[in-house]
Amino acid sequence: MQNVSKALEPDRSERDALLREISNYSNEFIEALPDEKAFSNEKDTPGAFKVNGKTKSIEEIITLYRDEVAAKGINPASGGHLGYIPGGGIYSSALADYLVDVTNDYVGMHFSSPGGVAIEHELLDWMKSIFGFPKSSIGNLASGGSIANLIALTAARDKHQIKNQRITKSVIYVSPQVHHCIHKAIRIIGLEDVVINYLNLDDKSRIDAEDLQLKIEKDRQIGLNPFMVIASAGTTDTGAIDPLMRISEIAKKHELWYHIDAAYGGFFILTDGKRAAFKGIEQADSLVVDPHKGLFLPYGLGAVLVKDKQSVYKSHVYRANYMQDAVADESPVNPADVSPELTKHFRSLRLWLPLQLHGIEPFVACLDEKLLLTTYFRNELKNIGFELGPEPDLSVSYFWYPIEDGDENEFNEKLLKELHKDGEVFLSSTIIDEKFVIRMAILSFRTKLETIDKAIAMIKRALIRIK
Numbered sequence: 001m002q003n004v005s006k007a008l009e010p011d012r013s014e015r016d017a018l019l020r021e022i023s024n025y026s027n028e029f030i031e032a033l034p035d036e037k038a039f040s041n042e043k044d045t046p047g048a049f050k051v052n053g054k055t056k057s058i059e060e061i062i063t064l065y066r067d068e069v070a071a072k073g074i075n076p077a078s079g080g081h082l083g084y085i086p087g088g089g090i091y092s093s094a095l096a097d098y099l100v101d102v103t104n105d106y107v108g109m110h111f112s113s114p115g116g117v118a119i120e121h122e123l124l125d126w127m128k129s130i131f132g133f134p135k136s137s138i139g140n141l142a143s144g145g146s147i148a149n150l151i152a153l154t155a156a157r158d159k160h161q162i163k164n165q166r167i168t169k170s171v172i173y174v175s176p177q178v179h180h181c182i183h184k185a186i187r188i189i190g191l192e193d194v195v196i197n198y199l200n201l202d203d204k205s206r207i208d209a210e211d212l213q214l215k216i217e218k219d220r221q222i223g224l225n226p227f228m229v230i231a232s233a234g235t236t237d238t239g240a241i242d243p244l245m246r247i248s249e250i251a252k253k254h255e256l257w258y259h260i261d262a263a264y265g266g267f268f269i270l271t272d273g274k275r276a277a278f279k280g281i282e283q284a285d286s287l288v289v290d291p292h293k294g295l296f297l298p299y300g301l302g303a304v305l306v307k308d309k310q311s312v313y314k315s316h317v318y319r320a321n322y323m324q325d326a327v328a329d330e331s332p333v334n335p336a337d338v339s340p341e342l343t344k345h346f347r348s349l350r351l352w353l354p355l356q357l358h359g360i361e362p363f364v365a366c367l368d369e370k371l372l373l374t375t376y377f378r379n380e381l382k383n384i385g386f387e388l389g390p391e392p393d394l395s396v397s398y399f400w401y402p403i404e405d406g407d408e409n410e411f412n413e414k415l416l417k418e419l420h421k422d423g424e425v426f427l428s429s430t431i432i433d434e435k436f437v438i439r440m441a442i443l444s445f446r447t448k449l450e451t452i453d454k455a456i457a458m459i460k461r462a463l464i465r466i467k
């Protein structure tokens with residue numbers, strides 16, 4: 001058994017050889033990115049990844065990875081990924097992931113990795129200072145925005161004791177533009193039967209705060225229990241920032257839990273140009289912001305901040321006999337006490353290490369660049385005859401090609417299909433006011449001026465093909 005299991009502990013020269021192969025491939029991958037397409041329509045090969053107990057060499061595995069994983073679908077590492085909400089994947093984060101996977105620190109409890117947990121707290125404190133949250137707030141680094149929102153909404157539920165008969169009388173106010181993970185979270189936490197009251201939007205797809213005020217009053221009059229309002233600082237569809245300050249005043253007046261989903265847009269607060277648009281974010285009871293979006297990290301890091309510690313503890317603190325050694329009276333907050341996760345990936349290092357290596361300036365410069373590129377892309381689109389959605393608050397916007405005869409939606413759908421066939425740059429679509437529109441979401445750290453020029457050239461090619 002000892003002999004056979006040795007394979008799980010390669011020696012130094014074997015480790016070096018494995019790492020060399022992975023590093024060589026990673027370098028080839030990164031260097032090829034400027035010439036690679038951002039999207040391929042090619043489907044997976046059935047049976048390509050069979051797990052049948054047989055072994056493969058690292059070279060074979062890398063070839064399979066290159067041909068069957070990296071070459072198909074969207075290439076999220078490409079600067080040409082302008083669809084959905086791009087991530088990016090800075091290299092220094094990947095190195096941090098490698099390191100934590102080797103040391104395999106257990107960061108659910110302070111006892112088991114005081115250093116690892118301290119890094120998580122340091123980052124959360126840093127975010128508290130960015131978003132004007134008090135130091136006494138609680139936070140967690142989750143796997144992404146969906147889980148982070150889930151933690152926040154659970155806290156709101158427990159603070160307001162929304163259970164049993166109260167559920168069907170309780171009201172959550174949301175924008176029709178709220179991210180769908182909010183609806184998912186509402187269902188997961190047992191609030192499926194709550195009243196969801198959709199708010200009117202202005203012509204920039206932002207919540208009409210006065211409508212919120214009216215709706216709360218009306219709901220109270222008919223005996224309902226308004227308990228939470230959810231705003232977005234950067235909606236997924238249009239990059240809109242809701243009127244955060246005005247909503248906070250209304251939420252306070254009516255004693256509502258105020259949650260802000262800033263998963264996509266939050267880190268734009270670091271830019272001089274956009275800081276003012278986030279005024280009011282500090283008033284939220286809970287906030288979600290995703291470093292794997294706005295700080296260009298590889299997928300796998302979303303953060304939640306909540307001001308009321310007890311409301312988070314209520315649903316997440318559990319003790320078990322087998323954990324007795326790991327619990328101390330005087331410990332900093334244990335990440336496992338503020339999240340559904342017990343064992344968790346040591347994900348804080350993938351943000352901490354890049355911040356230590358690069359400082360914050362390159363991140364802010366990149367965010368500023370994305371805002372400029374959004375304006376540039378919109379201007380170029382206008383020059384070639386596209387209609388544009390309203391000027392966006394951030395770096396997500398939409399456009400469509402107007403046609404005189406025929407179905408405009410059909411035409412733009414056809415155009416998007418052509419763009420996907422081409423794939424040099426990847427764009428996605430959405431429906432705004434029953435209109436099929438093409439979206440641009442400029443957030444990858446690798447998206448540059450050349451990328452936008454490429455996108456315009458690709459769009460011109462597609463138009464010629466289908467006109």
Ligand SMILES: Cc1ncc(COP(=O)(O)O)c(C=O)c1O
Nearest residue numbers: 085144145146179181236263264
């Ligand atoms: C505004 C917003 N909130 C939440 C999410 C969900 O985050 P995640 O995909 O990291 O779970 C997204 C994803 O794009 C988003 O744009």
